[in-house]
Amino acid sequence: MSIDHTNTEENNRRQLLLAFDHDGPQESIEALQNYYSADFVRHGxxxxxxxxxxxxGLSKLxxxxxxLKRxxxxxIVDGDRVAYRWEATGTHxxxxxxxxxxxxxxxxxGIVMCRFENGLIAEEWASWNRASLLHDLGIIPLGR
Structure with missing residues (x-):
């Protein structure tokens, strides 16, 4: 008997998008409370x-x-994993x-992969291009 993961995968995708459907620092902190597990860990x-x-970190950002707009x-969803790439824009x-x-x-x-547990984001692996941001701020030249 095979297990239908379609509903779980769609729920995880929806939860991820809801977690980022906010505007401003207070709503981003509320999203952490609503969509992330109590024992959440981010690997960066x-x-x-x-x-x-x-x-x-979000408050400082x-x-x-x-x-800031993200x-x-x-x-992309595969079982309990949801991966996505993101783009953020703003004025310093x-x-x-x-x-x-x-x-x-x-x-x-950047790119993030999340692991969901019981409908909440339990773990993330995150990577982003910090050098590009410092270039935009005029701190380091990148020749682009």
Whole structure:
């Protein structure tokens, strides 16, 4: 007997999109409470961290880019995993990554894979192009 994963996969996809259907820092923190498991772990280039540390990072991100807009592309679901690439745009109006506000527009891009458990995001593996962001801020040249 085969198990039909279609409904679970579609629910995971929908939950992921709902988790990012917000505007601003307060709604992003609420999304963490609503769509991420209590024992959530994110694996990133600076090691692993939990929901509290992710919330702190989001607060800093929105402080640096108050008009931040994020879009998900190529959402791919396979069982309990949902992968997507994202693009974020905003204007550098506050300090971020130790850089004082420049007033410059930025575009950042990355890829995330999530693991769902009981309908919530339990784990993420994230990668993004920090050098491109620093280029947009005028910190490092990239020749593009």
């Amino acid at each position: 280039d600076k090691g692993d961290y939990d929901k509290e540390r992710l919330a702190d 929105y402080a640096g880019f108050p008009d 879009t998900q592309h190529d959402v 109006r506050g300090a971020y990554l130790g850089v004082r506000p420049t007033g410059r527009p930025i575009t950042a891009r």
